[in-house]
Amino acid sequence: MGSQVASSPVQESHRPADGVIIRTEDLWKTYDMGEVAVHALCGVSFEIARGEYVAIMGPSGSGKSTLMNLIGCLDTPTSGRYWLNGRLVSELTDDELAHIRNKEIGFVFQTFNLLARATALHNVELPLIYNGTPAEERLERAKEALRVVELGDRMYHKPNELSGGQRQRVAVARALVNNPSIILADEPTGNLDSATGAEIMNLLDRLHQSGNTIVLVTHEFDIAAHAFRVIGIRDGKVDRDERMK
Amino acid sequence: MAVFSQAEATLHKVSARPRAHSSIWVTTREAFFIALETLRTHKLRTCLTLLGVVIATTTLIVVMSVINGMNLYIADHIANLGANVFILSQFQWAQGEEAWLKARRRNRPIRMDDYEFLKANLKGYKSLGATGGIWPRPSARYQGHTLDEVSLVGATASMVDIGQEQVEYGRFISESDERHSAPVCFIGQDLVTEFFPNVDPLGKEIYISGMPFRVIGVAKRIGTTFGQSQDTFVFLPLTTFKKNFLGRPGINVSVQAWNAQQMSVLEDEVRVLMRVRHHLPYKEDDDFGINASDTIMGLWQRLTGSIFAITIAVVAVFMVVGGIVIMNIMLASVTERTHEIGIRKSLGARRRDILTQFVMEAAVMAAVGGALGVLLAGLISMVVNHFFASSTPLSAILVGLILSTAVGLFFGIYPASQAAKLDPIEALRTEN
Known part of the structure; x- marks a missing residue:
């Protein structure tokens, strides 16, 4: 991947060091609301190393969701650069971004975002479908991922036949199945009761222990406390960045 | 925890395998199954949506089936002069009204001496025969029973090989009958039914215009064409016919060739002989007609051509309407599934x-609409075939299926491109 970026000397000089999975450099995101321009992000820069467990915190309206969309390659910044796993992704086209999302990012959403009419297994298969994995291998890996989240016996259930916690575990399995560079969890416990929420956080902790990089977006302190590092966002800027453990 | 790490390790190991980034086949197959699943969940909506396409496909296939069935019927019942047979007659069949009016003024009837002339000068034919008819059709009587509108035909003995009438029992007119102008006749099945329901007709005498004719043979049943019986006929030796009915009848000369290639050669030869005989300069049109099965088929196909053109227009309208309905429902579906x-x-x-x-x-x-259309058309075609003629050609089924699928593809492009353009963040935020 790195060799593709190397063609430009400017980009080369800013290339993140090995072991850095995310590097953002002066990220701006401006929404044009007719008369006024709203700056959702005003120059956000940070690095996240491989294997880190980071919480991005901030009150609503802080720009936290915008940042998450950029990190998740769902959107592109107005200005600034973003490297993900050694590749400059801030200037890619829609379809290239889709490819990056598929390969590098495992999403876990607050509202689970499972396909209601598909079985747990098929939901987990989806990322593999979009990178053209052959059916046999796809099934094997989706089943494996469901076993990792301890849902090996619920594979053929549809989301409405599963509890909230189980649904979120399906979503975690789906995030895992493509072996992404980062797992991006956006308020993963927001729709769960505290006991089930703790169960999901436990699962994320275990994934971190086995080597995954986890980025957690939340506004709850006790959830953020699971992470080893907290990046605080306020008014579109990083207002604190501290290691907890 | 040990189990967990092991599973995790497997996951990493498996995904480390190299493979192509994407395969159209995998995503297309997925799209196909999603499509089936969606149609299954919205059965009623699908059926209503597909009405236009179903009607269009059904119309197309039914019309194609009926035309095809009629083609077969015409070939079988009307344009059946016999294998490799053409007919020299006063008029060319199946021509426009104007041409016919002109021909009526200048064409001369074909006479017995024309027949004798061809018999003496034409070479290589398989069989040569002549028939003459009379209009209006006379009645036939037998022991107080009367059958009106009998087709009375004077024929040469050679017509036994050429005509479509086959001997069921007894015999056809012989050359001896012809030489002696014998008062004998060969009759169709309708006369048997009417006059001889329980007796052997052979040797009995029936009366036509007051003259007796002895039955020497009975033809096999031919059947009906457009509900008209083709078995109400009486054949006399041509000489007998001349002597008793028309002294100098206009006749038709039937020429049978050995095969299809020879047929066109013989047609040309007859044309040349007749033009020479009628002293026609080379620029002048024929003043006689040479007719074969394909003359009738040609007329019929001109007729079905215009029926078919109208059908295509109607089907096109239905298909466009059906396509727009599909487009509409797909737009709704995209909104619903944002x-x-x-x-x-x-x-x-x-x-x-x-x-x-x-x-x-x-x-x-x-395509499902097309398939439903094919099924419906098959049923209608079966019913029609009961009363009329209908035979569904394979090409009609293929055209129906391909056309309907193409309509779906075409009208699906706009809604699908709307879906493809959606912004992922906006789309994720939409709740439904």
Whole structure:
């Protein structure tokens, strides 16, 4: 991947060091609301190393969701650069971004975002479908991922036949199945009761222990406390960045 | 925890395998199954949506079936002069009204001496025969029973090989009958039914215009054409016919060739002989007609051509209406499934994947409509065939299926491109 970026000397000089999975450099995101321009992000820069467990915190309206969309390659910044796993992704086209999302990012959403009419297994298969994995291998890996989240016996259930916690575990399995560079969890416990929420956080902790990089977006302190590092966002800027453990 | 790490390790190991980034086949297959699933969940909506396409396909196939059935029927019942037979007659058949009016003024009837002339000068034919008829059709009587509108035909003995009338029992007119102008006749099945329901007709005498004719043979049943019986006929030796009915009848000369290639050669020869005989300069049109089965088929096909053109216009209108309905329902479906599109995009679906999914859905839906149309058309064709003639050609089924699928593809493109263009963040935010 790195060799593709190397063609430009400017980009080369800013290339993140090995072991850095995310590097953002002066990220701006401006929404044009007719008369006024709203700056959702005003120059956000940070690095996240491989294997880190980071919480991005901030009150609503802080720009936290915008940042998450950029990190998740769902959107592109107005200005600034973003490297993900050694590749400059801030200037890619829609379809290239889709490819990056598929390969590098495992999403876990607050509202689970499972396909209601598909079985747990098929939901987990989806990322593999979009990178053209052959059916046999796809099934094997989706089943494996469901076993990792301890849902090996619920594979053929549809989301409405599963509890909230189980649904979120399906979503975690789906995030895992493509072996992404980062797992991006956006308020993963927001729709769960505290006991089930703790169960999901436990699962994320275990994934971190086995080597995954986890980025957690939340506004709850006790959830953020699971992470080893907290990046605080306020008014579109990083207002604190501290290691907890 | 040990189990967990082990599973995790397997996951990493498996995904480390190299493979192509994407395969159209995998995503297309997925799109196909999504399409089937969607249609299954919305059965009623699908059926209503497909009405236009179903009607269009049904219309197309039914018309094609009926035309095809009629073609077979005409070839079988009307344009059946016999194998490799053509007929020299006063008029060319199946020509326009103007040409016919002109021909009526200048064409001369074909006479017995023309027949004798051809018999003496034409070479290589398999068989040569002549027939003459009379109009209006006379009645036939036997022991107080009367049968009106009998087709009375004077024929040479050679017509036994050429005509479509086959001997059931007894015999056809012989050359000896012809030489002696014998008062004998060969009759159709309708006369048997009317006059001889329980007796052997052979040797009995029937009366036509007050003159007796002895039955020497009975023809096999031919059947009906457009509800008209083809078995109400009486054949006399041509000489007998001349002596008793028309002294100098206009006749038709039937020429049978050995094979299809020779037939066109013989047609040309007859044409040349007749033109020489009628002293026609080379620029002048024929003043006689040479007719073969394909003359009748030609007329019929000109007729069905215009029926077919109208059908195509009607089917096109139905198809466009059906396509627009599909487009409309697909637009609704895209709106309804915005959230699903957002999920798929967040997981790495590209524009092309979403486009494929919705185009596939429209195409599968329309193809189902086409298939329903084929089934419905098959049923209608069966019913029609009961009263009339209908035979569904394979090409009609293929055309119906391909056309309906193409309509789905075409009208699915716009809604699918709308879906593909959706912004993933907006789409994920939409709740439904």
